[in-house]
Amino acid sequence: MSARQSRIAIFGATSDIAVAYARRSAAQGARLVLFARDAVALETVAADLKVRGATAVEIRHADFADLSTLPQVSRDAFAAFGGLDVALVAYGSLPDQTALNADPAALKAALDLNFVSPVLLANLLAAPFETARAGAIAVITSVAGDRGRQSNYAYGAAKGGCQTFLEGLRHRLFPAGVTVLDIRPGFVATKMTAHLPQGGPLWATPDQVAGDIVAALEKGRAVLYTPWFWWPIMTIVKSVPRALFHRTKL
Amino acid sequence: MAVTAHRKTYSKTYSSWGGVLRAPHEAVLPTARAEAAAALVEPFPNGVVPYGNGRSYGDVGLNPLGGLLDMRGLDRFIAFDPETGLMTCEAGVTLADILAVTARPEADGGGWLLPVMPGTRFITVGGAIANDVHGKNAHRLGSFGCHVEALELARSDGRVLTCSRSENADLFRATIGGLGLTGLILSATLRLRRVPGLGVETEDIRFDHLDRFFDLDAESTGTWEYTAAWIDCLATGTALGRGIYSRSRHVAGVAAQPPARHPHIGVPLAPPISAVNGLSVRAFNALYWRKLGASGRKLSLGAYEPAFFPLDAIDHWNRLYGPKGFFQFQAVVPPADAKAVTGALLGAIATSGQGSMLVVLKRFGEVASEGLLSFPMPGISLALDFPNRGASTTTLLARLEAIVVEAGGRIYPAKDFCMSARSFAAGYPGLEAFRSHLDPAMTSAFARRVGIVREDIP
Known part of the structure; x- marks a missing residue:
């Protein structure tokens, strides 16, 4: 599928990976409808994408934590250009596990934003794609969803839940020819991880991840580990026996 | 991470491109213009320096242990x-x-x-x-x-x-x-x-002595838009200042695609010792000087990337200089004595046996740079790298600095790590007028070293 003039909706469009993907699409002349909470940031991103070659950019304010608004968000996405070729769900938060352990309300909010909201939205987007019998739903999950770890299991559980949900959704949409892409990035140097060292061979840039997303969508892939080396790493992490795993600080 | 009403700061390490200075900073990583402006309002205990993509060779973009505004997030x-x-x-x-x-x-x-x-x-x-x-x-x-x-x-x-x-x-x-x-x-x-054409025609011409550079430059300046010369910095005697003169100009109707946004190959790790040393420089220079073959000339047509951005082909090429890093030196000297002074600089470098493959000689013209502290001025500019060999390198740099200052020239802050306050003041007569525009929050290791701002913060 060529990105030229393609119709793309991005939810959480001001996140760094989303911006990098949008820029690559804009350079190919895509039409983009962008959803995010921060209206000023949305306008800034939209102006940038226009200069970079986007044929059209529409912006919509959205608060993904407000689950009741998601049906309207989905309708708006399809209405912007009379249909969609790609929907990228890119929002989320990286909560501090230690803080969540003492705060059930914060834990619920983190699970809502990282699991309930994205899967509700993906399910809402599914029906029109199914009717059109074409297109792709891509959701950014995480390698953290592959195994529960003491340092990060609320985020991991939410992302893991998304992965299982997407697996089922992919199964459902297979007959309609709709791609469901589960994007599992490792460490990416973004705003969300600015408090971490962000150096070394395991870290990728948002643009590298975006390049992998473009390629995976073109090939109609199901699961994308990005960069690629996270697939062998997570295969090992998943296969470490529990007795040994419990002795690590992962 | 530290959070206040106006900003978040992160303890992060930043290095000069030459790799000689590597230090922790209290970094702000703004992602919006309003956020960046707000971060500046609350005082930084040790001042703050704006930081771009980290290509300055020396310390103009660093403020060790102090504040640093990493502007890479403002990329829209x-x-x-x-x-x-x-x-x-x-x-x-x-x-x-x-x-x-x-x-x-x-x-x-x-x-x-x-x-x-x-x-x-x-x-x-x-x-x-x-x-x-x-x-x-x-x-x-x-x-x-x-x-x-x-x-x-x-x-x-x-x-x-x-x-x-x-x-x-x-x-x-x-x-x-x-x-x-x-x-x-x-x-x-x-x-x-x-x-009218993004593509360029480029002509490379070998010359066997510094004098020929000036002849070629005089001949080229009217008809070629881009000119510079590579110099074999180890050549001495009658071969002093030999090199290759490169001149390019756009050709109407010839297209060229924009160069890649990232290099395709890179240097992943610094070798334990500098890969740039007397032996490798001598071998490279001897071969490079002969690359044009018997005719000593080559004309090519096409993309501008190889002519304008040769270093950008390799990511992190600076790592080739090893863990001690390197110094870069660039100075411009006035046109009147340029030939003699350039000869003196090249002579001092060749005698020392230091230097690198990367040596550029270029004439600046009469188009005035407007900045009070702008580096370009009419004259001849010489730029080259020196692997960091400690005192012997800084001694050579001090010698070059003295020659430049005595000739009424100036050294380029973006490349400098060594210049004295006195040399800076001598080279930049706009300094006094500039001081009245200083923002009291801003500083840098360079600004303190050459006395643009007062030394009362570390």
């Missing part, structure tokens, strides 16, 4: 008018990004090009302005600042000022080449240049 285009060529973007946009967006060939092969392209395209617009960088067409089109229409400058008193030749003109002139010390550049409007 704001507007581009393909009728007038006016481009407005945030300060963290790189020149590579601009070329990728505007320098796409149109049907006739032409397109909008950056009027000034320095030796690397991986620098930010903010850094290009703050260092008032130049390129191989400096003799024709001056420095980067000559093509800045306006800029948006945040000051630590909370004001955000538009500066141009008609509005806050004095502050505009101070900020061009102002080393980030007049406030924080948030965005800028550049006037791009429409060329």
Whole structure:
């Protein structure tokens, strides 16, 4: 599928990976409808994408934590250009596990934003794609969803839940020819991880991840580990026996 | 991470491009212009320096243990008018990004090009302005600042000022080449240049002595837009200053695609010792000088990337100098004695046996750089790297500095790690006028070392 003039909706469009993907699409002349909470940031991103070659950019304010608004968000996405070729769900938060352990309300909010909201939205987007019998739903999950770890299991559980949900959704949409892409990035140097060292061979840039997303969508892939080396790493992490795993600080 | 009402700061390590200085900083990573401006209002205990893409060789972009505003998150285009060529973007946009967006060939092969392209395209617009960088067409089109229409400058008193030749003109002139010390550049409007063909023809001509450089330059300056020469810095005696003169010009109707936004190959790790040493430099220079074959000339047509951005082919090439890093030296000396002074500089370098493969000789023309502290001035500019061999290298650099200052020349802050306050003051007569435009929050290791700001913070 060529990105030229393609119709793309991005939810959480001001996140760094989303911006990098949008820029690559804009350079190919895509039409983009962008959803995010921060209206000023949305306008800034939209102006940038226009200069970079986007044929059209529409912006919509959205608060993904407000689950009741998601049906309207989905309708708006399809209405912007009379249909969609790609929907990228890119929002989320990286909560501090230690803080969540003492705060059930914060834990619920983190699970809502990282699991309930994205899967509700993906399910809402599914029906029109199914009717059109074409297109792709891509959701950014995480390698953290592959195994529960003491340092990060609320985020991991939410992302893991998304992965299982997407697996089922992919199964459902297979007959309609709709791609469901589960994007599992490792460490990416973004705003969300600015408090971490962000150096070394395991870290990728948002643009590298975006390049992998473009390629995976073109090939109609199901699961994308990005960069690629996270697939062998997570295969090992998943296969470490529990007795040994419990002795690590992962 | 530390969070206050006005900003979040992160303890992060930043290095000079030469790798000689590597130090922790209290970094702010703004992602919006308003956020960057707000971060400046609350005082930084040890001052703050704006940081772009980290290509300055020395310490102009560093403030060890103090504040640092990492501007790479402000990388958005704001507007581009393909009728007038006016481009407005945030300060963290790189020149590579601009070329990728505007320098796409149109049907006739032409397109909008950056009027000034320095030796690397991986620098930010903010850094290009703050260092008032130049390129191989400096003799024709001056420095980067000559093509800045306006800029948006945040000051630590909370004001955000538009500066141009008609509005806050004095502050505009101070900020061009102002080393980030007049406030924080948030965005800028550049006037791009429409060329009838983005592609260039390039001619390389071997010459066997420094005198020939001046002949070739005089012959080329009227008809070639981009000129510079590579010099074999180890050649002595009758071969002193031998090298290869390169000249390029755009050719109408010849297209060229924008160069890649990232290099395709890189140096992943620094070797334990410098790969640049007497043996490798001697071998490289001997071969390179002969690369043009028996005729001593070669004409080529096509992309401008190899001619303008040779270093950008390899990511992190600076790592080749090993863990001790390297110094870069660039100075310009006035035209009157340029031949003798350049000969003296090259003689001192050749005698020392130090130096590297990367040596560039270039004539600057009469197009005035507007900044109070701009580096380019009429004369001959010499630039080269020196692997860091400790005292023997700094001694040589001091010798070169003395020759330059005595000749009435000046050393380029963006490349410098060693110049004294006295040499800086002698080279930059605009310094006194510049001081009245300093923003009290801004500082840098360089600014303290050469006495632009007072030394009372570490």
